Amino acid sequence: MEFIQDMMNYEFLQKALITSIVVGIICGVIGSFIVLRGMALMGDAVSHAVLPGVAISYMLGINYFYGAVLTGILSAIGIGIISQNSRVKNDSSIGIVFSAAFAFGIILITLAQSATDLTQILFGNVLSVRSSDMWLTIIVGVVVLLSVLLFYKEFLVSSFDETMAAAYGLKVRMIHYAIMVLLTLVTVASLQTVGVILVISMLITPAATAYLLTNRMSVMIFMAAFFGALSAIIGLYFSFTYNLPSGPVIALATTAMFLVAFLFSPKQGVLLRTLRINKRKDIFTDPV
Amino acid sequence: MQQINVKKLSVSYYGKQVISNVSFSFESGKLIGIIGPNGAGKSTMMKAMLGLIPRDSGEVMIEDQPLQTIQKKIAYVPQRSNIDWDFPIIVKDTVLLGTFPKLGLFRRPKKHDRNWAMECLKKVGMEKYAKNQIGELSGGQQQRVFLARALAQKAEYFFLDEPFVGIDVASEEVIIRILKDLRNEGKTVFVVHHDLSKVKSYFDDLVLINKEIISSGPVEYVFKPKLMQKAYNYSLNMMESVGGEV
Ligand SMILES: Nc1ncnc2c1ncn2[C@@H]1O[C@H](COP(=O)(O)OP(=O)(O)O)[C@@H](O)[C@H]1O
Ligand SMILES: [Mg+2]
Numbered sequence: 408m409e410f411i412q413d414m415m416n417y418e419f420l421q422k423a424l425i426t427s428i429v430v431g432i433i434c435g436v437i438g439s440f441i442v443l444r445g446m447a448l449m450g451d452a453v454s455h456a457v458l459p460g461v462a463i464s465y466m467l468g469i470n471y472f473y474g475a476v477l478t479g480i481l482s483a484i485g486i487g488i489i490s491q492n493s494r495v496k497n498d499s500s501i502g503i504v505f506s507a508a509f510a511f512g513i514i515l516i517t518l519a520q521s522a523t524d525l526t527q528i529l530f531g532n533v534l535s536v537r538s539s540d541m542w543l544t545i546i547v548g549v550v551v552l553l554s555v556l557l558f559y560k561e562f563l564v565s566s567f568d569e570t571m572a573a574a575y576g577l578k579v580r581m582i583h584y585a586i587m588v589l590l591t592l593v594t595v596a597s598l599q600t601v602g603v604i605l606v607i608s609m610l611i612t613p614a615a616t617a618y619l620l621t622n623r624m625s626v627m628i629f630m631a632a633f634f635g636a637l638s639a640i641i642g643l644y645f646s647f648t649y650n651l652p653s654g655p656v657i658a659l660a661t662t663a664m665f666l667v668a669f670l671f672s673p674k675q676g677v678l679l680r681t682l683r684i685n686k687r688k689d690i691f692t693d694p695v
Numbered sequence: 696m697q698q699i700n701v702k703k704l705s706v707s708y709y710g711k712q713v714i715s716n717v718s719f720s721f722e723s724g725k726l727i728g729i730i731g732p733n734g735a736g737k738s739t740m741m742k743a744m745l746g747l748i749p750r751d752s753g754e755v756m757i758e759d760q761p762l763q764t765i766q767k768k769i770a771y772v773p774q775r776s777n778i779d780w781d782f783p784i785i786v787k788d789t790v791l792l793g794t795f796p797k798l799g800l801f802r803r804p805k806k807h808d809r810n811w812a813m814e815c816l817k818k819v820g821m822e823k824y825a826k827n828q829i830g831e832l833s834g835g836q837q838q839r840v841f842l843a844r845a846l847a848q849k850a851e852y853f854f855l856d857e858p859f860v861g862i863d864v865a866s867e868e869v870i871i872r873i874l875k876d877l878r879n880e881g882k883t884v885f886v887v888h889h890d891l892s893k894v895k896s897y898f899d900d901l902v903l904i905n906k907e908i909i910s911s912g913p914v915e916y917v918f919k920p921k922l923m924q925k926a927y928n929y930s931l932n933m934m935e936s937v938g939g940e941v
Contacts, residue, residue: 443782494709557801564792567782570773574745575796575848576766622828624783 410644420647422541423533427639427653429548430593430600431609435635436555437593438614439628440586443566447611448498449486452505453587454594454606456482458512461528461598466519472543472595479591482508483584531602531654533643540599547596551589555628562586563624600639602654609635612661619665619672634664698723699852699883704753706736706743712751712906714740719902719911723758723851726878728898728914729887732927735905737887738774738856744885745771745854757852767796770850772841774857780830786840787825790816793847815846820869835866842870853877853884860889871897894918 414420441450457475464474482504489500516525527535555562565572565582573579590610597606613634617627642657670678704717714736721727729737742748744755746763755762762769770793790812794804804812816822819839829837838858845853853874859867874884878899888894894901894914901917903909909926910917 443779445779560795560798560803561800563784564795567784567789567792568773568778570742570747570777571771571792571844573747574766574769574771574854576763618783622783622785623788627783 410648413647419534419536420643422538423536423643423647424640426536426541426544427533427600427643428636429544430597431613431635431637431639432632433548433551433593433635434597434606434609435613435617435631435633436628437551437586437589438610438635439617439624439631440562440566441590441610442614442618443624443627444586446586447607448501449483449587450590450594450610451607452486452501452508453479453483453591454603454610455505455512456508457591457595457598458509458528458603459515460512462512462515462519466515470539470543471598475595475598476591478508478512479594480588483587483591487584526652527602528598529602529604529654530652531598531600531605531657533600533639533646533653536599544596544599547592551593554585554589558582558585559625566624600642600653601657602652605654605658608658608661609638612658612665613638616661616665616668619668634661638664698758700756701744702754702756704740704743704755705751706739706748707751708739714743714904715907717753717904717908719908721883721900721911723883724878724881725899726874726884726897727886727900727902728894729885729902729904730889730891730894730926731904731909733889735926737889737904740902740904741771741854741856741885741887745769747771765851768851770845770848770853772838772845772853772855772858775834775837775841775860778829778837780837782829784829785825786821786827786829786832787812787816789829789840790843790847793844796848812843812847815843816840818846818873819843833863833866835862838862839866839869842873846873851882853882855885856887857889858886891923 414424438450441447457479460474460476460478461471462474463478464471467474485504486497486500489495489503490497495503513525516528561572561577561582565577565579569579593610594606597609601609614627614631616634617630620630621627638657638660641660642653645651645656646653698721700720702718705715706713717740729741731737739748743750743753744762746755757765787809791804791809793815794808794812798804798808813822813825816825819842821836821839821843824832824836824840829840832840842855842858845855855874858870862870874886877884886898888897895918898914900912901914902911903917903922903926905926905928910922
């Protein structure tokens with residue numbers, strides 16, 4: 408286990424490890440709510456919409472975090488405004504806003520002439536994590552986990568039955584936007600690790616995997632956080648050992664876990680279900 | 696005393712008015728049916744009363760207060776079709792949601808809240824299923840669990856949208872018995888309903904609606920062939936069931 412040896416020796420590797428674990432955990436936690444609320448497309452939209460913010464920050468010479476959070480949140484609000492004030496359905500307004508923001512971001516980055524940065528932002532490079540990035544990620548992690556802990560009740564009831572929640576006076580619109588803000592923070596914190604294009608795999612796939620394995624939301628959140636962290640570590644390992652971009656490796660790691668759950672999950676597993684059905688068929692056909 | 700007052704309530708979707716000028720008033724402590732044909736605006740009226748969708752105009756006063764100020768005294772059971780039945784939640788935790796309104800922000804449900812939720816689950820005869828995921832239940836069982844959740848809210852006013860649609864006879868009997876018990880305890884219960892055969896045995900009062908109010912008041916007064924014809928636009932088989940009973 409050379410990797411562990413190197414981990415002890417290289418500080419950049421330690422930073423990368425801590426950052427990826429935190430990213431994996433918070434992506435799993437927020438991803439669980441995104442999956443349960445049917446907002447996967449929204450996650451994709453916000454991740455693409457941070458691009459112009461990154462470009463603008465780069466031009467102004469400030470940390471990319473601020474610009475990215477700003478455009479991410481603006482796009483979430485824009486999507487809400489379009490779908491609430493017109494006949495355009497939510498998924499269509501998401502498509503409109505996020506393609507526009509992404510296109511705008513690509514043009515800005517091209518104008519700023521930073522082609523190398525573009526590939527890093529798009530596909531992630533966990534090995535280039537600086538101390539400031541690591542601390543930012545940790546702070547975002549604390550904010551996200553604290554919010555979920557404090558508002559767990561409200562997040563649960565509004566995700567499960569928004570109408571009932573609204574009827575007893577819960578501000579469900581505000582909860583929606585709070586989750587959008589958390590989603591944006593998580594997305595931005597993940598940029599270094601997985602990149603804009605593949606953040607969605609980190610948000611959706613571990614949560615969807617957990618969804619197949621349990622009947623309780625609290626358990627689902629813990630499992631999703633675990634799968635997220637595990638795939639982030641796997642991504643770091645391959646990225647370091649085989650010099651591969653971390654984002655795609657992480658995405659494939661999450662997919663592998665999903666496939667295993669999809670096939671073998673005791674309750675929902677496709678394989679076991681097929682076997683069971685075949686067995687039942689045998690019973691029926693036996694006497695013939 | 697008339698404690699529930701709805702005045703000139705109108706609601707539009709994208710500029711098209713679906714209920715207009717709905718007004719009625721009732722005493723509290725009654726079991727009130729909201730009836731009318733499909734698409735008449737029953738669900739819309741209920742949601743507008745509860746402030747869940749924007750109104751064009753109108754007001755809803757309960758105990759002389761606008762509804763928003765007594766939201767914690769209201770339990771609403773939406774139509775079953777709005778629920779994601781694959782959601783990772785088990786039966787007893789679903790009922791526990793009913794204790795959230797009174798807990799408010801930051802407070803977690805405690806042991807006595809959990810016990811109370813189990814008690815409510817027993818009232819609807821579903822305690823055996825406490826640990827099942829909600830999607831594993833039949834339609835009638837699901838409806839009973841949602842009624843248990845409403846009971847857990849310790850509300851004064853209950854609003855149920857089509858609770859009897861697509862459920863078994865046993866569940867329907869359990870639910871109507873509990874609704875009548877609530878009424879006997881002095882609670883007010885509104886039920887959206889479109890099966891006319893049991894209207895007379897279920898409800899004290901009726902709101903008959905088809906885009907506008909056709910009539911409202913005691914069942915004996917509203918449930919008459921002429922008014923029903925007007926609401927249901929002369930649909931023949933409907934009339935047989937009314938004619939048979941009135
Ligand atoms: N969200 C909505 N957007 C647009 N039209 C709607 C919406 N909900 C209901 N409607 C329309 O409003 C009318 C009344 O619907 P509804 O209140 O659901 O009737 P009911 O519950 O009596 O069957 C119907 O014509 C329906 O198509
Ligand atoms: Mg309806």
